[in-house]
Amino acid sequence: MQDTLFRTLGRASAAVMNRAALTRHLTAKLADEAVVGGIGNTHFDLWAAGQRAHNFYMLGSMGLAIPIALGVAIAQPKRRVIALEGDGSLLMQLGALGTVASVRPANLAIFVWDNGAYQITGSQATLTASTVDLVAMARGAGIARSTWAEDETHFDALVGEALTGSGPMFVGARTDNAPPAGVTERDPSRIRIRFMDAIKT
Amino acid sequence: MIQEAVAAADTWDAAVVRILKANKVSLVTYVPDKVLAPLIRRLHADEYFTVINPAREEEAVGIVSGAYLAGVRGIVLMQTSGFATLPNVLASLALPFQIPLLMMVSERGTLGDHQLGQAIVCSTLRPILEALRIEHFAIERREDLEFVADRMIQQAFATQAPAAMILSPLLTNRAGAPA
Numbered sequence: 100m101q102d103t104l105f106r107t108l109g110r111a112s113a114a115v116m117n118r119a120a121l122t123r124h125l126t127a128k129l130a131d132e133a134v135v136g137g138i139g140n141t142h143f144d145l146w147a148a149g150q151r152a153h154n155f156y157m158l159g160s161m162g163l164a165i166p167i168a169l170g171v172a173i174a175q176p177k178r179r180v181i182a183l184e185g186d187g188s189l190l191m192q193l194g195a196l197g198t199v200a201s202v203r204p205a206n207l208a209i210f211v212w213d214n215g216a217y218q219i220t221g222s223q224a225t226l227t228a229s230t231v232d233l234v235a236m237a238r239g240a241g242i243a244r245s246t247w248a249e250d251e252t253h254f255d256a257l258v259g260e261a262l263t264g265s266g267p268m269f270v271g272a273r274t275d276n277a278p279p280a281g282v283t284e285r286d287p288s289r290i291r292i293r294f295m296d297a298i299k300t
Numbered sequence: 301m302i303q304e305a306v307a308a309a310d311t312w313d314a315a316v317v318r319i320l321k322a323n324k325v326s327l328v329t330y331v332p333d334k335v336l337a338p339l340i341r342r343l344h345a346d347e348y349f350t351v352i353n354p355a356r357e358e359e360a361v362g363i364v365s366g367a368y369l370a371g372v373r374g375i376v377l378m379q380t381s382g383f384a385t386l387p388n389v390l391a392s393l394a395l396p397f398q399i400p401l402l403m404m405v406s407e408r409g410t411l412g413d414h415q416l417g418q419a420i421v422c423s424t425l426r427p428i429l430e431a432l433r434i435e436h437f438a439i440e441r442r443e444d445l446e447f448v449a450d451r452m453i454q455q456a457f458a459t460q461a462p463a464a465m466i467l468s469p470l471l472t473n474r475a476g477a478p479a
């Protein structure tokens with residue numbers, strides 16, 4: 100199963116999908132998993148997919164979705180934790196991939212929406228639009244279970260793996276430049292308290 | 301409560317370990333600093349602590365913040381240069397989300413440093429903390445360590461606010477600790 104899930108295709112061979120649709124696919128399968136949504140349109144679409152109390156929406160601190168999710172995963176090893184991040188944001192904090200690989204949390208899955216752009220600030224190109232392959236970087240950082248999502252069927256299977264498999268995993272999903280499906284409410288205290296109450300052990 | 305008599309007998313780094321345990325701070329993230337080396341060694345050797353050394357101080361803040369949201373207390377160790385990389389995440393994560401982020405900053409670039417760049421970075425430390433209105437205090441004397449660190453940690457959690465404990469060379473270097 101694992102061999103066919105984590106594939107060696109490069110970025111160019113991955114289908115371009117829609118971020119809002121993929122986010123809905125993902126959250127539809129969730130129960131009490133914690134999700135950290137990164138800055139940019141990432142957390143907008145997480146919000147638009149349904150305001151789960153188990154979601155933490157980042158309103159700033161660009162690049163920190165993965166470190167924050169790692170902290171949650173370390174603190175609660177029995178809970179599945181998912182980091183959603185944009186390509187531009189991850190490019191700002193690539194060392195985080197090595198940190199995840201060396202800590203090796205069994206319960207952390209990373210999904211990166213790669214639209215090749217800083218979409219929210221005007222769709223300026225990111226480095227992935229030219230040369231950078233983030234899945235190759237994740238693999239190079241030591242996250243062996245890293246793959247591009249080849250298409251929606253593959254993406255759905257990877258979500259299943261994120262909820263049942265063991266060890267950190269990294270999924271790159273190429274996305275289009277359709278606008279986000281909603282806008283996150285911006286009250287940091289409410290976001291934090293709701294999230295903390297939802298995942299309290 | 302920590303007993304002053306016992307406390308005065310041991311080194312600053314041994315005391316920090318004791319204070320962290322007394323306050324249930326079990327997660328430590330750091331980017332190294334030479335002055336902090338003895339403390340970092342102790343933390344790695346102690347099973348009570350989960351110790352993580354990410355690539356950047358911003359990551360270290362993210363990890364400790366996430367752990368706090370999930371019920372575990374942590375602290376970030378860094379030197380002055382590391383702190384100077386943090387204003388954006390302090391202003392956009394720790395402060396607005398009211399996360400009691402504990403920071404321990406080894407103060408470099410003052411009291412005999414030989415690098416101009418380090419000294420200039422040091423001159424940004426307090427202005428940044430003051431601009432962000434983050435509680436901070438420089439610990440200079442061994443006999444103040446328990447009181448200041450213990451109280452600052454308690455206040456951070458009680459008030460849901462970040463706190464920066466600055467370790468002055470007067471504390472860490474006066475008795476010939478590594479420069």
Ligand SMILES: Cc1ncc(C[n+]2csc(CCOP(=O)(O)OP(=O)(O)O)c2C)c(N)n1
Binds near residue numbers: 159187188189216
């Ligand atoms: C340190 C920092 N630099 C720049 C910005 C401005 N900014 C906010 S979101 C963003 C783009 C995020 O890009 P990406 O993660 O790819 O998400 P997308 O907008 O494509 O959804 C930028 C540049 C910022 N908030 N923080």
